[in-house]
Amino acid sequence: MLSNPATKPAQKAHAGFQAAYLALLESGELEQRVRIARRHLQDCDLCARYCRVDRIRTVQGAVCRIGERAVVYSYGPHHGEEDVLEATLIAAHQGLRLPLVYNTGGFDSPEALALLDGVIDIYMPDMKYGDSAIAHRYSHVRNYWEVNQAAVREMHRQVGDLQLDKNGLAYRGLWVRHLVLPNGLAGTGKVLEFIAREISTGTYLNLMDQYYPCYRAGGIPELSRPVSAAEYQEALAVALRLGLTRQSGA
Numbered sequence: 001m002l003s004n005p006a007t008k009p010a011q012k013a014h015a016g017f018q019a020a021y022l023a024l025l026e027s028g029e030l031e032q033r034v035r036i037a038r039r040h041l042q043d044c045d046l047c048a049r050y051c052r053v054d055r056i057r058t059v060q061g062a063v064c065r066i067g068e069r070a071v072v073y074s075y076g077p078h079h080g081e082e083d084v085l086e087a088t089l090i091a092a093h094q095g096l097r098l099p100l101v102y103n104t105g106g107f108d109s110p111e112a113l114a115l116l117d118g119v120i121d122i123y124m125p126d127m128k129y130g131d132s133a134i135a136h137r138y139s140h141v142r143n144y145w146e147v148n149q150a151a152v153r154e155m156h157r158q159v160g161d162l163q164l165d166k167n168g169l170a171y172r173g174l175w176v177r178h179l180v181l182p183n184g185l186a187g188t189g190k191v192l193e194f195i196a197r198e199i200s201t202g203t204y205l206n207l208m209d210q211y212y213p214c215y216r217a218g219g220i221p222e223l224s225r226p227v228s229a230a231e232y233q234e235a236l237a238v239a240l241r242l243g244l245t246r247q248s249g250a
């Protein structure tokens, strides 16, 4: 097993590394992408919910309830490719040279991923469910599994397997996260099989065991307990049987 690679901004990326967005900055394409992203924002298709609302004018009808501007938490912009692009453009002009990490629920539309092609260095998608009916029941999204598989395939096509420098710092590639749920509800076996057979056995995987029933989950019997040690060990064993040996958290 590899140790957990760091993705927190390093002061200096490793020698020879050039962040993906710099080529687009030099060619002028990054600026063009900002303009295109703004048009997408006015008829929003930036995730697979396809709300088709004009987020510049209103958040009414936007499932994410996010308007023109990204919501900023403690670090970095969150949720919204248009802001990611605009922020990258501004920061790159001012000297940003570090790799960009895109942390996502894995429900990205092809339109959003096309805008991010050549901009993002590290994709960190969730693969939450291996079954769309279960995803719909608990997370109220349609076609999660189909959208999620297509999104992860595209991310891998763009950046490949996760690459680390000699200090164990990640600088490019795909890093998949999967939260094991009680009673097999995350479809862990199916998700892992997809990753191993259709993405790559070199995929860097974070198999998580920290599910805890919060908020209304306590009222759903099958989700009302944490994951057992046996369930998590079984998930790890399946990953290893499939050849997925690049894991953190194991």
Ligand code: SF4
Binding pocket: 044, 045, 046, 047, 048, 049, 050, 051, 052, 053, 055, 061, 062, 063, 064, 065, 066
């Ligand atoms: S949820 Fe938000 S990002 Fe997704 S399509 Fe709707 S408005 Fe756009």
